[in-house]
Amino acid sequence: NAGVTQTPKFQVLKTGQSMTLQCAQDMNHNSMYWYRQDPGMGLRLIYYSASEGTTDKGEVPNGYNVSRLNKREFSLRLESAAPSQTSVYFCASRGRLTEQFFGPGTRLTVL
């Protein structure tokens, strides 16, 4: 039981490049989330998916797209990366009683 896994762990992009962050969970959870964490700002919700086939914007969705591929997987795509998207990205899934389980994070640098 791996919980929530994220790939890659680290990534460096140049401005304008695109990439997809992958997330998978093996806990049979319906809801999944993408957050970004920046110093002094806590975690901010980018997008979430309450169930397979649905996605909704969070607090900071601009510049991102998501895909809920199936119940296990929820990917985050940056179509044209900008330096302001340098951050640590966390994926989470929601278990019973609303607690969220987090992946180890992806550290992204955009030059």
Place this chain on the structure above:
Amino acid sequence: AQSVTQPDIHITVSEGASLELRCNYSYGATPYLFWYVQSPGQGLQLLLKYFSGDTLVQGIKGFEAEFKRSQSSFNLRKPSVHWSDAAEYFCAVGVPNFGNEKLTFGTGTRLTIIP
């Protein structure tokens, strides 16, 4: 919309001393409340949660938190800290929404332990 305030950005305590981390929330009713811990370079781990019932909640690693409705607070406590408790701590609030709850996180409190 709900909000969370963690007024202390950084706290330093001596090993073996007691600890209290503050968390205040803004919401019109009783929300779901959580404390998470994040060690350097790691993801977030749930310490404890409050949904209803007994306002004193026990968590992992010897932590507890008390929900005080009158003060809109959910402070985290530990009677005696260990060096391994050095980490960043996040308070979060979730609004009940029929299974579609989202969490709002505070900005975190970084805990340093000195010998």
